[in-house]
Amino acid sequence: MYVAVKGGEKAIANAHRWMADRRRGARDQRELEVSQVQQQLGLAVDRVMAEASLYDPELAALALKQASGDTVEAVFLLRAYRTTLPRLAETLPVDTGAMRIERRISATFKDVPGGQVLGPTYDYTHRLLDFMLLAGVEVETDTPAPQGAEEGLEACPQILDCLNHEGLIEREEDDGSEPYDITRDPPDFPVDRATRLQMLARGDEGYLLALGYSTQRGYGRNHPFAGEIRQGAVEVEIEVEGFDGPVCVGEIAMSECQMINQFAGSGDTAPQFTRGYGLAFGRNERKTMAMALVDRALRAEELGEPIQSPAQQAEFVLAHADSVEASGFVSHLKLPHYVDFQSELELIRRLRREHAERTAATAEAVSDTQAASARPAPGDGDKADPEKTQAKNVQENVR
Amino acid sequence: MNTAIDSGYNFAYLDEQTKRMIRRALLKAVAIPGYQVPFGGREMPMPYGWGTGGMQLTASVLGADDTLKVIDQGADDTTNAVSIRAFFERVAGVETTTATAQASVIQTRHRIPEKTLRADQILIFQVPIPEPLRFIEPSEEETRVMHALEEYGVMHVKLYEDIAHHGHIATTYAYPVKVDGRYVMDPSPIPKFDNPKLHMSEALMLFGAGREKRLYAIPPHTRVESLDFEDHPFEIQAWDEPCAICGATDSYLDEVIIDDQGARMFVCSDTDYCNSRSEEKA
Numbered sequence: 001m002y003v004a005v006k007g008g009e010k011a012i013a014n015a016h017r018w019m020a021d022r023r024r025g026a027r028d029q030r031e032l033e034v035s036q037v038q039q040q041l042g043l044a045v046d047r048v049m050a051e052a053s054l055y056d057p058e059l060a061a062l063a064l065k066q067a068s069g070d071t072v073e074a075v076f077l078l079r080a081y082r083t084t085l086p087r088l089a090e091t092l093p094v095d096t097g098a099m100r101i102e103r104r105i106s107a108t109f110k111d112v113p114g115g116q117v118l119g120p121t122y123d124y125t126h127r128l129l130d131f132m133l134l135a136g137v138e139v140e141t142d143t144p145a146p147q148g149a150e151e152g153l154e155a156c157p158q159i160l161d162c163l164n165h166e167g168l169i170e171r172e173e174d175d176g177s178e179p180y181d182i183t184r185d186p187p188d189f190p191v192d193r194a195t196r197l198q199m200l201a202r203g204d205e206g207y208l209l210a211l212g213y214s215t216q217r218g219y220g221r222n223h224p225f226a227g228e229i230r231q232g233a234v235e236v237e238i239e240v241e242g243f244d245g246p247v248c249v250g251e252i253a254m255s256e257c258q259m260i261n262q263f264a265g266s267g268d269t270a271p272q273f274t275r276g277y278g279l280a281f282g283r284n285e286r287k288t289m290a291m292a293l294v295d296r297a298l299r300a301e302e303l304g305e306p307i308q309s310p311a312q313q314a315e316f317v318l319a320h321a322d323s324v325e326a327s328g329f330v331s332h333l334k335l336p337h338y339v340d341f342q343s344e345l346e347l348i349r350r351l352r353r354e355h356a357e358r359t360a361a362t363a364e365a366v367s368d369t370q371a372a373s374a375r376p377a378p379g380d381g382d383k384a385d386p387e388k389t390q391a392k393n394v395q396e397n398v399r
Numbered sequence: 400m401n402t403a404i405d406s407g408y409n410f411a412y413l414d415e416q417t418k419r420m421i422r423r424a425l426l427k428a429v430a431i432p433g434y435q436v437p438f439g440g441r442e443m444p445m446p447y448g449w450g451t452g453g454m455q456l457t458a459s460v461l462g463a464d465d466t467l468k469v470i471d472q473g474a475d476d477t478t479n480a481v482s483i484r485a486f487f488e489r490v491a492g493v494e495t496t497t498a499t500a501q502a503s504v505i506q507t508r509h510r511i512p513e514k515t516l517r518a519d520q521i522l523i524f525q526v527p528i529p530e531p532l533r534f535i536e537p538s539e540e541e542t543r544v545m546h547a548l549e550e551y552g553v554m555h556v557k558l559y560e561d562i563a564h565h566g567h568i569a570t571t572y573a574y575p576v577k578v579d580g581r582y583v584m585d586p587s588p589i590p591k592f593d594n595p596k597l598h599m600s601e602a603l604m605l606f607g608a609g610r611e612k613r614l615y616a617i618p619p620h621t622r623v624e625s626l627d628f629e630d631h632p633f634e635i636q637a638w639d640e641p642c643a644i645c646g647a648t649d650s651y652l653d654e655v656i657i658d659d660q661g662a663r664m665f666v667c668s669d670t671d672y673c674n675s676r677s678e679e680k681a
Binding site for chain 2 (some may be wrong): 011080082185188315329344345346
């Protein structure tokens with residue numbers, strides 16, 4: 001009997017075998033190849049890379065396969081792998097202004113130098129299930145290759161820089177300080193913007209989406225315009241001893257969103273548009289837009305705005321953004337808590353016993369004095385105090 | 400038990416630089432008993448909340464000649480204890496044991512072994528929420544200031560409110576303690592039954608919170624007092640019956656429901672304690 005509440009090595013091993021079997025699915029189906037995931041579930045791969053903070057499409061695809069398509073689990077797998085990697089070099093800041101543009105749109109200007117480039121997108125598709133895909137029609141015959149432009153794109157300067165010339169938008173400047181590294185150093189609240197952006201960049205997309213959305217619905221509204229959204233490849237460069245200039249070590253796909261938000265200004269400074277910024281690995285447009293909204297909301301204190309809404313509270317937003325941390329702590333509730341629960345059982349039994357004794361004593365006292373007068377019963381200290389009960393629940397849930 | 404060390408990883412999984420960083424933080428923690436030291440916690444291949452803080456501390460202090468014991472809820476054979484022990488067998492190849500007396504390093508979740516620990520042993524706790532003031536003040540920025548100013552009145556108010564509402568202090572585990580007369584500390588969710596074992600312990604006690612990236616320590620022979628009031632002194636749980644297996648009356652008991660009519664038995668939560676007592680009797 002006693003043994004029944006304990007788990008064993010054998011049980012764990014069998015559970016993992018069963019899960020592996022589930023992952024593989026019916027054996028008469030061909031096994032999914034990692035390269036297929038990488039090629040054909042590219043947006044899932046990109047999300048995993050962004051939230052794991054590791055640019056490796058092949059391993060992200062492997063993580064997705066191994067996790068049976070569970071994004072949060074895949075992010076965790078890739079993140080755990082990431083920690084074991086040596087740090088060989090530090091790259092120079094990527095220049096998104098020099099991005100090899102694949103998609104680039106602005107909601108603030110009809111036309112911009114370099115032009116609007118729609119690029120690959122699900123925008124403007126009618127969300128009708130395509131039953132041809134279900135029928136498994138051969139791709140080669142039914143999915144034509146996209147038609148490219150005859151000539152290459154002109155240079156695409158950052159649109160916000162155009163506003164910069166007029167001084168209409170606040171200028172972002174590199175103060176040259178060494179950024180804090182959230183993967184090496186413990187968080188130390190309050191944190192600066194560079195640190196916040198790092199934390200948001202690996203934050204859970206769903207969480208950022210909800211928070212960003214909340215700012216649009218009035219909880220910390222910041223009047224955003226999508227100044228520019230761009231996607232494409234950027235060069236990654238490092239300094240190498242013995243070489244004069246920086247050396248390009250490869251290209252990675254990135255998404256960037258620059259939000260233009262309502263003014264700041266004071267007696268000393270003229271009114272200016274402010275910015276919210278989003279950046280992520282791969283094609284992660286929704287994520288970068290949400291990130292930009294939240295980044296701007298978190299600048300409330302710096303810009304002298306009242307902090308009244310969840311999306312503006314830095315510690316709240318940042319401490320709960322990481323899906324690896326969040327899912328770990330929520331899932332730990334599955335671990336045994338017999339010991340703590342036993343303590344609570346012991347206490348609640350005692351409290352109930354005492355309550356019963358008091359109730360009995362009170363009833364006796366009332367019946368004794370019934371003849372004398374209809375005096376109200378002595379103060380009852382056991383009435384449930386809603387506030388107290390709530391606080392207790394919170395504590396229980398957290399442990 | 401000495402299975403071959405997994406060759407792809409450094410001894411005890413973490414790289415030496417990370418271990419050194421953690422050991423430095425541990426030295427600071429030992430120097431300031433009960434103070435939460437921020438450390439650059441790493442991702443572990445187990446989920447946050449499942450003991451990653453304890454594991455990083457274990458990995459940092461473990462040597463090749465150590466003998467490791469891992470318990471969860473006092474037992475060596477609960478699933479997560481099994482998993483963590485298997486992990487260190489795999490990545491460190493150290494000896495493991497279930498016998499408290501034979502272990503040099505013990506990683507634990509939610510219990511302190513019943514058998515008194517010695518000076519040559521280290522007890523490492525897994526900590527979910529290191530901040531004892533967290534449920535009174537959710538902001539880390541605020542609680543750090545409160546610790547700095549020794550602003551602990553709110554904690555006593557909370558305990559007083561318990562008494563006003565229930566007639567008792569309604570905290571039964573993770574019961575706050577004051578360490579060396581200075582820092583109020585969360586002893587991790589051990590039952591308050593175990594709190595007295597923290598006081599003047601011979602063994603070094605280390606606490607690791609992986610997700611929150613904090614660690615702290617109680618060095619040997621340190622005063623550790625559970626918060627209370629003169630008229631409501633701290634007291635520990637007691638049971639009306641002894642352990643159904645070994646007959647112990649001095650150990651923490653788990654309640655086991657044995658049929659669908661609500662019948663139950665009480666047995667030691669510390670399996671090694673229970674087994675060794677049963678063997679002695681036999």
